Amino acid sequence: MPNAMNGVLPNQQISAMIESGAIAADPAVTAAQIQPASLDLRLGNVAYRVRASFLAGQGAKVADRLAEFEMHRVDLSDGAVLEKGCVYVVPLMETLALSEDVSAVANAKSSTGRLDLLTRTITDGGTEFDRIAPGYTGPLYAEICPRSFSVLVRPGMRLNQIRFGSGDATLDxxxxxxxxxxxxxxxxxxxxxxxxxxxxxxxxxxxxxxxxxxxxxxxxxxxxxxxxxxxxxxxxxxxxxxxxxxxxxxxxxxxxxxxxxxxxxxxxxxxxxxxxxxxxxxxxxxxxxxxxxxxxxxxxxxxxxxxxxxxxxxxxxxxxxxxxxxxxxxxMAQIPSQLYGADIASNYQGQGLKLSKHFRAA
CATH class of the missing domain: 2.70.40.10 (Deoxyuridine triphosphatase (dUTPase))
Structure with missing residues (x-):
């Protein structure tokens, strides 16, 4: 990917990472996934019901830990319900091959959080949720725990998103x-x-x-x-x-x-x-x-x-x-070529007290 000053990488640099293979996916990433400063991640075809939340841990792979904690598998191909109070791990469609100067942080999307749908990203060798070390190469997984409502999900749904950065971009x-x-x-x-x-x-x-x-x-x-x-x-x-x-x-x-x-x-x-x-x-x-x-x-x-x-x-x-x-x-490392609200179908621009987009307006 192109060199950039320290900061959060904007949509045009995320697109460059996709073109270079630093971000790969099967099926390919779509334009709708690319936000001004993040990339939406998509659920794969299977969910693993596990006994408890876990991190892979240094030197270990998530797939190996799944064998330790898996209770049963749920085929998402035709849609399936993730039950309230249960913990699931879902392989994501996207994989990463980050350069040594780029790290990433993931988070639940706004609509996910408003449903109290705990969604965190885990990686091979990971010792923290949602934090991806510089130079990480490997798959991504979503850990999902519905806490207030059971939800029906399908492959390709976007519950969490990932933001890429170089260096320390935080304002003191x-x-x-x-x-x-x-x-x-x-x-x-x-x-x-x-x-x-x-x-x-x-x-x-x-x-x-x-x-x-x-x-x-x-x-x-x-x-x-x-x-x-x-x-x-x-x-x-x-x-x-x-x-x-x-x-x-x-x-x-x-x-x-x-x-x-x-x-x-x-x-x-x-x-x-x-x-x-x-x-x-x-x-x-x-x-x-x-x-x-x-x-x-x-x-x-x-x-x-x-x-x-x-x-x-x-x-x-x-x-x-x-x-x-x-x-x-x-x-930002650069000003994005698209902004929240102005250039994309943003659900919450100008919002007040508002439930997730799944509910009818009062």
Whole structure:
């Protein structure tokens, strides 16, 4: 692939990696998989139901560990249900042959996270989920654990995505403040501390509806069906009149950030958890934020961040304006030739509180 300055590789460099064979696939990668700063990965033809989540470990292959943990195989060719609470490993159609100066990080796609569908990437020799070392050559696998809803999947579906980079592209707090002064990243005061902090909005204008909570016993969701399902069949509405809600242990919530976020074209961002000390919950950090998200040049005017929240051991009072997560910004190696929203069919540009694309609009 062509030489580039340090940074996250844009769509045109991902295309060059495909042409050079650094990214290979059977069947071949399609143009629809290539996002401004990432590549969507596709499920293969079989899922392995395993006893537990695992990493290959240094020097070991995922295929060998599958023989150790496999319970049974599920043929996905005609579609198959992945059951809530079970763990599956699915070989992906894409393989990598990275150069020694390129590493990668994977993450669940936005719609995947909003279904509480835990999806992580594992590799041969891997000692971390979703982190792929420079120079990695080999296959990719998705570990999938549906946590709120059973889902119907088919080969070629895209549940996770991968971002490539060279060197350290992360902006430190001083660089982030400078960027915010030049191009405001949020519509208000920027809380910058190891990234751009964002808070929860529990006082939405004109309504007491502040979020959704996944129902515990629902039907299957066919991931191919867009705008199909009635939200009330899968979600309970969460209302607040005092700017507070109580999170129940084990429950999964869709909430929204108070801030409208902007990602300028020369940057990308990743959602990361905030300090564990602020409460017994976590904001799911499933998402990449592509260049152009919420940016005026890409048809946005700031877009809210959807928060995928799970409470842990004890009930917890969440209050309006509480900081719950942060965005870590990275600079691009080059400005992408396509931006989120403007040039591609982006589902969440200009979003507010919004369920995944599989549900009908309220």
């Amino acid at each position: 707090d001083d660089a982030l403040r400078t960027l915010h002064d030049k191009t405001p990243l949020v519509d208000g005061t920027a809380v910058i501390d190891e990234g751009l902090g964002f808070s929860v909005d529990l006082r939405l204008p004109g309504t007491s509806l502040v979020g959704y909570r996944a129902k515990p016993h629902t039907g299957v969701i066919d991931l191919e069906k867009i705008g199909h399902y009635a939200p009330a069949d899968y979600w309970e509405e969460v209302h607040s009149t005092n700017g507070q809600i109580i999170l129940d242990p084990g429950a999964f919530y869709i909430l929204v950030s108070r801030e409208a976020v902007t990602i300028p074209p020369a940057y990308a961002a990743e959602m990361a958890p905030y300090l564990a000390m602020v409460g017994e919950f976590r904001v799911h950090y499933a998402g990449f934020f592509d260049p152009g998200f919420g940016h005026a040049e890409a048809g946005g005017a700031g877009s809210r961040g959807v928060l995928e929240v799970r409470c842990h051991e004890a009930p917890f009072v969440l209050e309006h304006g509480q900081v719950v997560g942060r965005l870590v910004y990275e600079h």
